[in-house]
Structures are given as C-alpha cells and as structure tokens.
Amino acid sequence: MLPKFSHVRPSSLRQAVQQLASSGSHVHAGGTDLLGCLRDGVFGAEKIVSITGIGELRGINSREDGAVRIGALTTLSEVATSPLIAQNYALLAQAAAAAASPQLRNQGTIGGNLCQRPRCWYFRGDFQCLRKGGDTCFAINGENEFHCVFGGSRCYIVHPSDTAPALVALDARAHIRGPLGMRVVPLGSFFVLPALDLARENVLRSGEIITHISLPPLAPGSISSYRKVRARGSWDFALAGLALALKLTGRRVDWSRVVLSGVAPIPWRSSETEKVLLGRDLNPRTLREAADAATRGAEPLSQNGYKVELVRGIVEESLRAIMESHPETPSERT
C-alpha cells in the first residue's frame, strides 16, 4: 500500500540535511500529511528522513530581543496552548487551535502545517492532475466548490494551512537549513503561486527544511484575531478565514495586516484592505470599504462564488467586533 522506502532517523540537523540531499527523500515530522500522501499515491518516496529525533527543533522560547522562536517540530497543540503565544500573538494561538482535530493537533507540527500539500480532491485523489504532472486541472470544469478565487492560474488549489496566514500577518520568518547552509525567508515570501511553479507550494529547495519560525514582537497594544469558517465544526479546512492584526488609537487604524486563508493557493495578503484601513476610523463605512477591497479582483470558478460573499462577511464581522470593543477615537482638539 505504501511505496518501498528506507527510513532514517538522524539525531542532528547536519545529518538530516545530508540525508535529505538524495533525490526521492521526504521529511517526516508529525507524519499526519506525509503518510496520507504516500498511502494515496500523491507522491512516492525512496527515503523517509525522520527529524523527530532532533531535540533542538522543538519548543517555544522568547529571545532577548523580544522575538519568539518556535521550533519546527513544535506541535499545533503546543502552539495553541502556549501562554507565551496566547499573550503575545493571540492570532496564532487561535489559528493553531482552529486547525484539524485534537488528535491531529497533538501529532501535527507547525513546520509540517506550513509545508503540507494541498487538499484539492483531484490532487489527493486518483486523478492525474496538472500539479501531479498531468495535463489538466480538473477543478476548472469540475467540482470546484472548495477551490481558490484569488491567485489561481492553470491550477486552482487553496493553501490549506490556518497557521500560515497567521504567521504572514505577524511578519514571521522561516529559518531554513539546507545543503548550502542557513537562510531566512519572511513567511510573506515563503509561498509560491502556481503561476510561478506548479509543482511546489513554497520556496523550499530540494534538501531544505524549516528549522524554526521567528516572530518579531508586535507593537504594544496591538490586537489580533483569526476567524475561520468551515463546513463542519471540527476537522475541516477553511472555506475562508481571516488573519487580522491591528494597531489602533481609539478606533483609528495605525497599522494593519489582513491575510486570508482558504481562498488562494497561498496565504492571501490583502494590501488593498490594509490601505483602506490605514489612518481611518473603524466605522460602518470603513468596514464596508474594507470588505469591498478584500474581495476586489476575485475570480470565482463555477461553484465557489460564495467565497466572495464569505470574505466580505468575515472581514466585516471581524472588524466590527474590534470596532465595538474599542472606544471611539478621542476627537483631536486644535
């Protein structure tokens, strides 16, 4: 049922990177996505390199510069329940808690959550689709209820992660180790659109792995939230989600990050919405304009037009909740 592969479990990062250098190698962390992909024949494997024995990849700690480091092997449950994360990055704790199911969160890792393969049912199923080297994207004329409304071209997957949009909104950075050494990539540049590369969803090159994520401190007084809408209450990916981070004075927006999940092949940052919000008071008109901006440019397929409505709905709803919990901006006296 599974392909024939060798299995190694190195105890150091250096060994792991060496092992990953050979072609046909795949990283095993939580395994929740890997095993499903192998069993369903989404891709094959000649070697599985388990990084579960590398202790330095685990855990959450704060650094002297105020940043927080999350090891790639840290489980989603640990991220969701960490007081350090909850106090400083509520958005990330909420996103981690909204992912998958309790069992999967206990097993799945933050690194794996960022690197998981798309859930498109043609990609996962027994269809020789474009992303698997075939010549058709079945979603274009097929069952595309769950596919993207932004950023699609030739292939219309959505990025399945809940933590990815949260990390993009928090200006997090991925620390990557590979055959050529370390590099650091902002999460905002980590993911790859199909127009750029059909075969992969992120910038990781062969043999590279994420070692940890670093989060810069949020400006004092910032607020953040993650809102996820799904077809059932648990164990479901986002139909659409909104990762939101704001810095307010009264109700005036001094800074914002607006990143959507479930609507594009990558976490979809809406700079247009951020522009609308910047320097404006949160009021019904701003909310409406923000929602308009967030949906502008959407290109729904035959069955997923509801996602445009949904994005509008969650942007308005999330901003309204923030508006209502903040006092009106004190009028400036001259």
Place this chain on the structure above:
Amino acid sequence: MKQTEISSERNSSTDAQNLEPWTNPTVVGKPLPRVDGYERVSGSAIYPADLILPDMLHAAILRCPHPHAIVKNLNTEAARKSPGVRAIVSSADPEGKLVIPYPWWVPEGPPVLLFDQHCRYQGEEVAALAADTPYQAYDALRLMKVEYEELSHLLHAQDALKPGQPLLHNTGNLVRRPDTYQRGDLAKGFGEADVLVEETYETSCEIHATVETHVAVARWEGEQLTVWVPTQAIYEEQKSLAATLRLPVSSVRVISQYVGGSFGCKAELSKHTLIAALLARKTRRPVKLALSREESFLCAGNRPPNVMCLKAGAKKDGSLTALEFTNLGAVGAYADWADAAGWAAGSYACPNIRTQDTEVYINAGKARAFRGPGAAQSAWALEQMIDMLADKIGMDPVEFRLKNVPATHPRTGEPYTSIELRECLLKGAEAFGWTKARVARASSSDPVKRGVGVASCRWITEGGPPTTVIVTLFPDGSATLNMAAADQGTGTKTIMAMVVAEELGIPLQKIHVEHADTGTTQYGKSGGGSHSVMVYAPAVRAAAADVKRQLLEIAAGELKRPAIELSLKDGKIVPVREPGQPKNLSELKDLTRREQIAGIGHPPPEPKGRLIASFGAQFAEVEVNVHTGEIRVIRLLACHDSGRVMNPLTHESQIFGGMVMGIGFALTEQRVLDDHQTGRMVNANWHDYKIPTAKDVPFDQLCLTIDPKDAECNSAGAKGVGEIGTVPTAPAIANAVYHATGIRVTQAPISPMQMLALLAARREAR
C-alpha cells in the same frame, strides 16, 4: 430494510402464548448499562476484522476506476507472480459468472454478476486475490493490467429516461414500473384549497459511513463453510451464500457477534463475502477480506438521492385538502429502492392524494437500506411543505400538524394499536418552549439569526413470526439466552437479557447471551425495519415463560403444592402464601437431575386488523450567521411514542444517534461526483465526506417519551425505535433555518456554501 406499508403475511403460530405486557416490571424499563458495554469500550470484543485464524490469508479486490466501462482485457500474470500471492479470481474463472441474489426486499433486478465485464459503477469488482499479508495483496493488485473501454456515463436521475443517454441494462434505465397511489379527487382537493404551494425538493446521496468498514473472514472445513461477517441478517446471508455456491443451507455458517455500525448497509450478501469464500476454497486456507474506507464509500451502499416535486393545498382552518407528490430517485447501478412519495400518503389525514415514485439506474454505487429508507427523504420534502402551508395561512406549524393527525392509517383506514402523535407534538412543544421561541427573534441588525422548527414522523413496524428463541436455565440459577438476533449497536443483547431477567427473576449478570450464529441458534428474523424489539422481546419472553412454567411444575411436584401457588423471585422458588420460605433452585432434586430446563419461544402473530407504528415530533433551534452562512444547531428536542421504553439508555442512544445522523443529512453530508468529467466520486474519504463531529452536535439534546401503554402491539408493549429518530431531524432543522432567515432551503445539505449563495441571491433580488 425495505419496509412495506401494509403487512401482507400475518403468520399464526400455534404455540404463541397470550402474555399481557408487564404492568410493574422491575428490570425492563430501567436504565441499565449494556451487557457487552465493557467488551465494546475496552476493545476486548472481537469483531470480524479482529479475527486472526491460523494460516489466514488476506484478500483485496481490484475495482474499476471508471463509472462506466468495459473490461477489454485483464492480465493477472504479474500479480500472480508477486510475492505472497496465493490465488486470484476474476471473470476468467467460472466463479466470475456467479450471480449474487438480491435480498428479499428487492424482488427483482438485472443479474448481478460477481465479475461483470460491463462495469456500471466506479468501484465495481473486476478481480480479487489473496496473499499472505494485506500489503502484499494491495501491492499485487497494482500489478494487474486492465484494458478498459470507457463508456459515456449517466449520473443524474433527471437524465436517465431521456433519449440518447447511456443504457445501464438491456431492460433500460427504469428500475421498475413507477409506483402510483391515489385516493380521492386531486383536482377537487386543489379546488377546495384556500392556499396552494408548489416546490421541488432534493436530497443528496448519503453514505452510511459506519465506523467499521465491511469485512468478511471465510474458512472451509471440507464442504462446510464458516463466514464471520458483521451483519444484521445472518440467516439472509446464509441463504444467499448457500444458493450462490450451490451448497446445502446447513453447510453454511454465518457468525456476526459484533457489528460496528450498520444502519442498513450490512443486511444482505455482499460481493466481498462471496469473494472471501471463493478465495478460501481455492487456497484451502482461511481468508480475510476487509474493505478500505474508500471502498466502503464507493460500493457498500448509500441513501439514494431524490428529486421530489410537491404540490399541496390547505384550507384556512389548517386542514389539508390535497397533496401531489412525485418522486424521482436514482438507485445506482443495480436494483434497489429510491422511493419517497408513497410514504407521504400515510402521514397525514388528507382526503385527496396522488403519489408517484419513479426509480432509475445511474452509473454509481448501488443504494442500500439506510435508516428510515425513503421516509427520511420523504420527510425532508413533506415536512417542509407542511411548514410552507402553515406559513401561508398564518398558522403555527405545530397547530397545523395537530389539525391533520390521522385517526387511522390514511391509506387503509386500519386503526393503529396506539398513536400518540398528538401528545408527542403537544408535550414536545411545551417542553421546548415552542410558543415563546417561535415569537422571540433576534434584532434585525444582528447577523446571527435564530429560528426554531418542528417536524413529525411515523414509522410502521412489523413484528411477528417466524423466529425461534431458546432460553435455558441451570440449577445454579444462571441462564443462557439463545437467539439469532445480531446487535448492530442497538442494544438488542442487553434488552433481551433484561426480558429474561424480568421473567425469571434472575440477575442480568447470570444471563449469557449466545446469539447471531446460524450454527448455534435457531432461525430468527434479521435486525431491520426497527423490528428487533418487536420480534424478539415477545419471543424471548415466551421462551422464558416456558422455562418458568416447567420450573414451577417441577417445584410443585417436589413441594407438593399446586404450581399456581408458587412464584419465582430473585432466582428462588417462593410459595405465595409463605414468602418467608424461599427455596433455592439447587435444592430442587428434579431440576438437578434434569441438568437444565430449556424453554422455546416464538413471537405471537401480529394483531389482526391493526397496524403498529411509532410516532414522534422533533424540535430544533438553529443560529444562522447571514454574513458567513454558518448554521449551528443550538438544541434539539425529541418527543417519541415508541411504545414501552425497554431501556431508557439504549432508547436515548437510538434517538440521539438518529438525530446526529439527521444533522449530517441536513447540513454536511453529500456524495460528490465529478459531474462533467470523469464521473468519479471525489470525496470518498473521511475528510471530504463530512459526517458531523462533536462540535456539530448540540450539547442541549433532550429525548422525551410517551408510553401509550399499548397492550395490543405485542407482549412487551414495545414498538420500534431504530430508524424513526433520524426521520424528522433534517426537516426540523430546515424549518428552523427558514424561521431564522426567511429562506426556504429545498436542497440538502444546507451547507454554508449553499446558504451564502441563497442569501446573496435574495439580496440581489431585493
């Protein structure tokens, strides 16, 4: 299981005993935990999938990946040489032409060949093999080379009878002559109506999604075949296997002691069971064949999709004047039932009715009985239609239903042995706080809208013979209950042990249940149609009463008193006049000499000229977020008349389980086929096919009951409860969604995707 509205056979049994239902039972009716609860929860219960026999092989099935194709060529050479492979069966073997019999409730259909070169659904069996390990078996399957000629496929019932569509069978795409029922004068009824409503409703194909997939273990000893298979119907499977393999019935033994969920999809002989038997015969070794989750989504049954067109009329006072209900259902690739309309004719007192059920073939996995088959789809349409009528005349939906509760069965005029539908509606509405909840609405600016809805239901159940049960009592006061009934999770074992305990006055712990094994039990009806309690409780009671009669006769002889002056209490003989002088059973020399007393019981025939049915009403409260389309069921309340509640715990499990299924039917579950391209199912897995999770089920669930004290239905006073609990849930939720939003969602499931699209359409229309 397919249920006929009207019982055609009412066998009489000569040795039936005329026992009246208990008046003050001490065990029956108590909330006792399951007799096999520990085994089920601890994992020590041995399900067929757990079974490991010496030298056992593992089989796997090669399935057609296309919805419609011809197998032009099959090359199994490489697979045969693959490590561990011991045997292969395919259409090249004479066995490949074996024909699987239809179950008794599907009277006819095109022949189902074991390996048909004309594959009519994705997942149809093409070949199978047995290997030393399951992995070797699946690896070897990949080495089989098949050349398919793909044919154009038919996926929608609406297209099936149009010219130019692919024909699934020589006989065409129509399963059977459309079934029409009519009473009164429809035109006259519509003419008398003050209001008319017309609407088309659709349900989605729902998969049983049992936690345990289908599995069979087969073993031959000479010409004797033993099969372990989770099934509701051991004798049905035995008969079908014997017929297919041309064996004497007595040469086939079917054992089904634990079943991990069935809901109707494990009640007939499946191809995989036959394949396991064939491979075991070929290899002379035991063979296990367990279907994968994906396989069970594709070809282990489903609730068929229906398209239902309704027109109904009512007077301003709320009385129904006319109902026209036309249903088109797709059974899948082989014969089964996809009816819905006929059910509606028996629901309410409406003088003028016409119903028509048309069933067609499509290129998809075949339907099977599914908890309230037909009735659940019918209720989705009818109960929303009733809501629309009530809305149109400005009458409360509960009141409207009360107005139309039938006094007798509307189709035959036969009275029910008991009918508490009115009480179910009234008591349920009161406990739910219906009137208040109906008025209270959220402020118009709040995007989260609240609403409440109601639906009612009815389910006809037939008990009666033939069934034979044996109860054996030992001198130490312990007893064995021997019966054919399987327990597919419903609690049948527990309830029947309670009947023995009630009748013999011995503790539950001293009763062993030997069941669901054609080799050790006598013929008994299968567990389906919600009738287990109605068939088996009277039979078990009769058997226990037979034991008791014999025991008291023995005691009478020894104690030199008339048997009538003796009673059986707490496992002791108690003289009625001297209750202080009980006698242990072990003190009865004649009993010790006999070693045991065996009593035989049969269910008495059903009452003549009466129908037995369960009734209920369910109430739902929902929240709909009109910005996101999210629907949350806030609370559910059920009020049911299922006759006597044998055990409140298992009864609640049935109702709550039914309601959870109803939530799935209403909100999340749907087979998705790749419509315009490959025709394949795209969501044949746990994640994409969404059954409700704990978070989709409200904490606030309540199950109330009304005991009609039905002395006529049977000697237990109990009616069926297995299926009815799921029938009204989905329409109650749909009605609540309408109450919350003003949007009538006619197509199941009401996903956030659909809700958002409907909300947007309304906004644009305004």
